[in-house]
Amino acid sequence: MTDDPLIADWTPEQIAVMHHLRDWVVDFGELNQHLAAWMRLPGADANALGQIIWAAEADTPLSPARLSKQIGMTTGATTILLNRLEAAGHVQRTRESTDRRRVTLRPTPAARDRARQFLGLAGTEIAHVLRTTPPAELSTVAAFLARMTAAADVATLRLGLTDADG
Structure with missing residues (x-):
């Protein structure tokens, strides 16, 4: 087997896995667009809000710099995006660290509740697969x-x- 991924002799199972991973990424992107419409946000804002909510749910809240990396935006563009989310009442910037210069991003309770409503509607089938x-x-x-x-x-x-x- 060669190291060139374009001409390698992949097994049918390896090809199937890569196709399924690609399909999941596409479907996840479509779900994110539905979340954006549900939240009445641009797609990039909904993606960022989703990242902030998931991180908060996992008790690993994001900093603006980490969010920038996760969503593939510059820190300046992320700041503008966060300003919009904060002005719309979706995100709070807090200083929870002993280093008061560090900012932590938290979803507001209203944004978290609205996203939970969406997941209750959109996540039924995914939750079923996970549970079974x-x-x-x-x-x-x-x-x-x-x-x-x-x-x-x-x-x-x-x-x-x-x-x-x-």
């Missing part, structure tokens, strides 16, 4: 996705270094 999949299968999938994410992180870091070199 055996724990061992979920563990296998989670481990695989963690490895894929780590590989993508390494590639992103390498590409970032390459971009910096010109």
Whole structure:
């Protein structure tokens, strides 16, 4: 097997996994567009708000700089986006760290409730699949996705270094 991904001899299972991952990304993007319409926000704002809500739910709230990386925007563009979300009553900037210069992003209770309403409507089938999949299968999938994410992180870091070199 060659290292060139365009001409490599991939197994049917490997090809199927990559197609399913691509399909999930496309479908997730479409769901994000529905969330944007539900929240009456531009797509980028809904994506950012979703990231902020998920991070807060996981008790790992984001900083503006981390959000910038996750949504692929410059810090300046992210600041403008956050100003819109804050003005619309969706996000609060807090200073929770002992370093008072560090800003933490939190969804407002109203934004969290509105997003939960959307997930209740849009997430029924996804929740069903998660709830009915055996724990061992979920563990296998989670481990695989963690490895894929780590590989993508390494590639992103390498590409970032390459971009910096010109």
